[in-house]
Amino acid sequence: xKIEIIDNKKIFINTSKNNFEIHxxxxxxxxxxxxxxxxxxxxxIYDPSTLSETITIKKANIIEDSLNIEFTxxxxxxxxxxxxxxxxxxxTMMKGPAKIKTLWNSQLNKIPITNFNKDxxxxxxFEMLKKFHEYGFVVIKNVPTKDNYxxxxxxxxxxxxxxxxxxxxxxxxxxxxxxxxxxxxxxFPHTDNPYRKPVPCIQLxxxxxxxxxxxxxxxxxxxxxxxxxxxxxxxxxDILTSTKVRFRFVDKDIILENWxxxxxxxxxxxxxxxxxxxxxxxxxxxxxxxxELFYNARKKMGELCCSNEFEIKFKLVPGxxxxxxNHRTLHGRTAYDPKEGMRHLQGGYIDFDSSEGxxxxxxxxxxxx
Amino acid sequence: xKIEIIDNKKIFINTSKNNFEIHxxxxxxxxxxxxxxxxxxxxxIYDPSTLSETITIKKANIIEDSLNIEFTxxxxxxxxxxxxxxxxxxxTMMKGPAKIKTLWNSQLNKIPITNFNKDxxxxxxFEMLKKFHEYGFVVIKNVPTKDNYxxxxxxxxxxxxxxxxxxxxxxxxxxxxxxxxxxxxxxFPHTDNPYRKPVPCIQLxxxxxxxxxxxxxxxxxxxxxxxxxxxxxxxxxDILTSTKVRFRFVDKDIILENWxxxxxxxxxxxxxxxxxxxxxxxxxxxxxxxxELFYNARKKMGELCCSNEFEIKFKLVPGxxxxxxNHRTLHGRTAYDPKEGMRHLQGGYIDFDSSEGxxxxxxxxxxxx
Numbered sequence: 001x002k003i004e005i006i007d008n009k010k011i012f013i014n015t016s017k018n019n020f021e022i023h024x025x026x027x028x029x030x031x032x033x034x035x036x037x038x039x040x041x042x043x044x045i046y047d048p049s050t051l052s053e054t055i056t057i058k059k060a061n062i063i064e065d066s067l068n069i070e071f072t073x074x075x076x077x078x079x080x081x082x083x084x085x086x087x088x089x090x091x092t093m094m095k096g097p098a099k100i101k102t103l104w105n106s107q108l109n110k111i112p113i114t115n116f117n118k119d120x121x122x123x124x125x126f127e128m129l130k131k132f133h134e135y136g137f138v139v140i141k142n143v144p145t146k147d148n149y150x151x152x153x154x155x156x157x158x159x160x161x162x163x164x165x166x167x168x169x170x171x172x173x174x175x176x177x178x179x180x181x182x183x184x185x186x187x188f189p190h191t192d193n194p195y196r197k198p199v200p201c202i203q204l205x206x207x208x209x210x211x212x213x214x215x216x217x218x219x220x221x222x223x224x225x226x227x228x229x230x231x232x233x234x235x236x237x238d239i240l241t242s243t244k245v246r247f248r249f250v251d252k253d254i255i256l257e258n259w260x261x262x263x264x265x266x267x268x269x270x271x272x273x274x275x276x277x278x279x280x281x282x283x284x285x286x287x288x289x290x291x292e293l294f295y296n297a298r299k300k301m302g303e304l305c306c307s308n309e310f311e312i313k314f315k316l317v318p319g320x321x322x323x324x325x326n327h328r329t330l331h332g333r334t335a336y337d338p339k340e341g342m343r344h345l346q347g348g349y350i351d352f353d354s355s356e357g358x359x360x361x362x363x364x365x366x367x368x369x
Numbered sequence: 370x371k372i373e374i375i376d377n378k379k380i381f382i383n384t385s386k387n388n389f390e391i392h393x394x395x396x397x398x399x400x401x402x403x404x405x406x407x408x409x410x411x412x413x414i415y416d417p418s419t420l421s422e423t424i425t426i427k428k429a430n431i432i433e434d435s436l437n438i439e440f441t442x443x444x445x446x447x448x449x450x451x452x453x454x455x456x457x458x459x460x461t462m463m464k465g466p467a468k469i470k471t472l473w474n475s476q477l478n479k480i481p482i483t484n485f486n487k488d489x490x491x492x493x494x495f496e497m498l499k500k501f502h503e504y505g506f507v508v509i510k511n512v513p514t515k516d517n518y519x520x521x522x523x524x525x526x527x528x529x530x531x532x533x534x535x536x537x538x539x540x541x542x543x544x545x546x547x548x549x550x551x552x553x554x555x556x557f558p559h560t561d562n563p564y565r566k567p568v569p570c571i572q573l574x575x576x577x578x579x580x581x582x583x584x585x586x587x588x589x590x591x592x593x594x595x596x597x598x599x600x601x602x603x604x605x606x607d608i609l610t611s612t613k614v615r616f617r618f619v620d621k622d623i624i625l626e627n628w629x630x631x632x633x634x635x636x637x638x639x640x641x642x643x644x645x646x647x648x649x650x651x652x653x654x655x656x657x658x659x660x661e662l663f664y665n666a667r668k669k670m671g672e673l674c675c676s677n678e679f680e681i682k683f684k685l686v687p688g689x690x691x692x693x694x695n696h697r698t699l700h701g702r703t704a705y706d707p708k709e710g711m712r713h714l715q716g717g718y719i720d721f722d723s724s725e726g727x728x729x730x731x732x733x734x735x736x737x738x
Contacts (some may be wrong), residue, residue: 006404009631009657014542020654020656021657022654022659023654023657023660025660025661025664026652026654026660030437035444038549040545040547040620041544041546041547041548041549041618041619041620042617042619043548043648043649043714044649045550045554045646045647045648047648047671048556048647048650049647049664049671049672050668053661053664053665059371086633087651087653087654088654090653090654093615093653094613094628096610096626097397105719145406155531158533158623159530159531159532160531160532161528161530161531162524162528162529162530163528163722164527164528164726173732176409177409177410178409178410179378179410179412180410180412180414184459185414195722196720196722197570197720197721197722198567198570198720198721198722198724199720201566201567207730213440221732246463248411249410250410250411251409251410253730254527254729254730255724255726255729255730255733256722256725256726256729257465257725258722259463270614278413278417278418279412279413279416280412280419282399282456283395283458284456284459285389285391285392285395285456285459285460287389288390288392291392291393291394291395292394292422295394295418295422296422299418299419301418302416302418302419303418351565351566351567352566352567353532353564353565353566353567353625353627356625356626356627357533357623358565358623360623360624360625360626361622361623361624
């Protein structure tokens, strides 16, 4: 990308693909003088939709990384050219602060792990968040297990999201459970709480005690599964990406429902979100052919999620905190025998604004990109 | 809708539109015996994707509201016919528990108001949630103003959603603000926090003190605005519903960004969400014609949002709690002079799973529909 001034007042951008003039109003509504932009918050203190459409550029020059403009309404402003380049690359910018996604299956060589650092302004936190966004999960070792530290952990990245399960929840076998997670049963790989609106973005699971021989954690990359289905079973992919199913949670105090595709695509047909939780899933009554196709597709998806090809399995030890992208990564656990000892995890949810917001902040701080 | 058994083993549904057989597997995965469904949680304790596709119905009969089926795998189950009818009406079911939306403009005769009842299991709460979902806002009178009661209020409906502004936040004029809300300036009608991922669904604003002569609350129905634009300015509607813009919040600890259309439609082209917050909005650089169309469309939207035709204005008094659908209703306030006295609101966010989950629960409790 290269910037150029023509006739002293037209700003042109040349890229490998095309050559275009930057619209004067687009620049004008980014003018950053203290009369226009609150310097503490970077918020406009005027409504840009009230700007006259006749405003153009009176004169302009470039000095090093600075584009200096006088607009016809008298506004003088300068723009960092490197920032303009970034903003003009919309596609990259829309990817957010974590641009690389590495899809994985059971051949994943090394589980993404970082060491806990109680200073959340540290490079370890930056690395942790990078890995999380790249792999859809990360294990943080040696996180303190006292005093429900998970809440502090979550709030040090962003803000924990309380639900009707509480600010955090204890996952152990109890008699009066309101979810099968609170039994020693095997749990199929699933995403959490697809019945919530909005669905929680990130799940934290912190191992406090794990004395049993079973109770292994299982994970599978839902995006890898989705791509596999797209490649090998295109008809299945079509029905899974076009059928909204209902998910439902019931207890004595609340009835939660939400709808969504098992594999949701965005407007550009890229993978957006995976939902898989057959315990609580209700497909609407489709015509016979579509319904049978859906059932076959769901069966295939379920088989892949438990398959040696895609599933990884490992045991959490006390202090391990597993942070998972709940829109991408499915998790489960093997059954265990509660008579062997305690198995106690603590869980909680945070959202992408927390993880991405902190990651952008740490990028700014360390000047990493 | 009418149910019928044919040949003792085929279940048919006749509606005014069509006549179809219910798929045996669709019924089978809804079989609710205690071997199949956990009776506490209504969750399946098996993976329905492992059911054999050869299962059919061996015999069936109907006794009053009960459809009784023996499947070929030996499973015996009965189904409440009235529940089946409900579930087969997918379109209605997808609308959620609040099916009526009443759009409004400044001609709205009566602001939707309910009286506070500290028993949140009450009919008042049911009425409040109904009105909220119908109008996109409701004012609850006489909510206690001590001890940050807003948190208790939110958690009595569902769960408050903390953000980097805190579990709740105080809206008053302060010198070290990180958002223009914390100044006495006029605030254009806007939706809150479009830079969050996900965007908060519901905003609560609780008036603690309001001694100033200005500082009136303004509200506008974003869905009414969107429909007006669709009707009168179709080209504007197209660009507003097809252009994702970037929203951004910055302070020393966090950088939040998210993208979305000013008017977002769902897959069926129904209104889904409105975002309007020009202080922090950045449209990507489109081609000249599209960008100018966008600017004109945004200007029109801004004008309508402040217009006598659409905007309502009223003054909150201490104890008033304004609950707003942040995906539909825009809010603002007129400027005020902090020298006249205190103006103190407390704000917080909750999500639709809270409001809808509680509403479904109260419908069940009172058997209302």
